[in-house]
Amino acid sequence: MKWSEWEPFYQYILEVMGYDREADKKAALLLRELLLKSKNYVSPIELKERIREQVYVFAPGPSLDGKLNRKFVGTLIASDGATSALLENNIIPHIIVTDLDGRFEDIKRANELGSIVVVHAHGDNMDKLRTYVPGLKNVLGTCQTEPLDIVYNFGGFTDGDRAAFLAEELGAKRISLVGFDFGDIVGKWSKPHLNTHALIWENKKKKFQIAERLLDWLRRNGRAEIIEI
Ligand SMILES: Nc1ncnc2c1ncn2[C@@H]1O[C@H](COP(=O)(O)OP(=O)(O)OP(=O)(O)O)[C@@H](O)[C@H]1O
Numbered sequence: 077m078k079w080s081e082w083e084p085f086y087q088y089i090l091e092v093m094g095y096d097r098e099a100d101k102k103a104a105l106l107l108r109e110l111l112l113k114s115k116n117y118v119s120p121i122e123l124k125e126r127i128r129e130q131v132y133v134f135a136p137g138p139s140l141d142g143k144l145n146r147k148f149v150g151t152l153i154a155s156d157g158a159t160s161a162l163l164e165n166n167i168i169p170h171i172i173v174t175d176l177d178g179r180f181e182d183i184k185r186a187n188e189l190g191s192i193v194v195v196h197a198h199g200d201n202m203d204k205l206r207t208y209v210p211g212l213k214n215v216l217g218t219c220q221t222e223p224l225d226i227v228y229n230f231g232g233f234t235d236g237d238r239a240a241f242l243a244e245e246l247g248a249k250r251i252s253l254v255g256f257d258f259g260d261i262v263g264k265w266s267k268p269h270l271n272t273h274a275l276i277w278e279n280k281k282k283k284f285q286i287a288e289r290l291l292d293w294l295r296r297n298g299r300a301e302i303i304e305i
């Protein structure tokens with residue numbers, strides 16, 4: 077997705093969520109600086125090499141645990157906290173899409189085991205970028221503002237829908253969403269402090285509504301078939 081195509085969506089997100097565009101831009105520049113300093117970044121070409129026609133995107137919804145006792149043949153993309161559930165089932169994601177607010181020790185472990193980590197920069201995770209990015213390898217940086225030379229914007233907002241936009245951009249033909257439960261329960265894997273599924277909070281509900289609308293848009297305007305399993 078081109079920046080010019082994404083910008084109206086981003087403008088809407090700023091209005092609904094009340095984010096600060098300048099802080100988001102600053103975060104993208106910070107991520108760029110961290111990647112250049114750590115020399116731990118990969119290119120979209122290396123990421124594309126991992127994208128097969130069938131892509132599974134895992135989200136840490138309450139239904140996720142019950143869906144992992146089967147073989148998945150294709151590219152496995154974990155949305156942030158879903159990484160923990162996959163590792164618990166001895167599944168290593170090819171790619172993790174995160175804004176670094178899942179269980180970082182699991183993201184780190186998966187990264188050591190070969191996962192490429194697509195790290196998203198925004199105005200509310202700059203401290204996390206500083207703390208965690210230097211310790212990762214095979215990182216691809218993304219942002220929600222105008223892309224930079226090594227920080228990309230494939231579209232999407234929350235970790236889950238951003239993962240679907242990434243798969244679409246890199247050539248997936250079928251994107252299967254696993255554990256996407258955009259209801260009133262936030263899955264326990266979503267946040268380090270959650271040890272049970274939790275009732276959704278206002279801010280998260282808004283994010284889910286935006287994510288659902290973006291996925292619907294992608295279903296209607298993208299090339300890939302998008303299904304829920
Ligand atoms: N019931 C659910 N609980 C948690 N995540 C869900 C659920 N259903 C779908 N998802 C998707 O999985 C992603 C999990 O990522 P994560 O929990 O880190 O949230 P996030 O996108 O970082 O938002 P936040 O900033 O609130 O953490 C969500 O962004 C959302 O797109």
Ligand SMILES: Nc1nc2c(c(=O)[nH]1)N=C(CO)CN2
Nearest residue numbers: 095175198199200233234235
């Ligand atoms: N500024 C800002 N941007 C975001 C935020 C957030 O909390 N603040 N959360 C996101 C979910 O992945 C994606 N983008």
Ligand SMILES: [Mg+2]
Nearest residue numbers: 156175177235
């Ligand atoms: Mg997250």
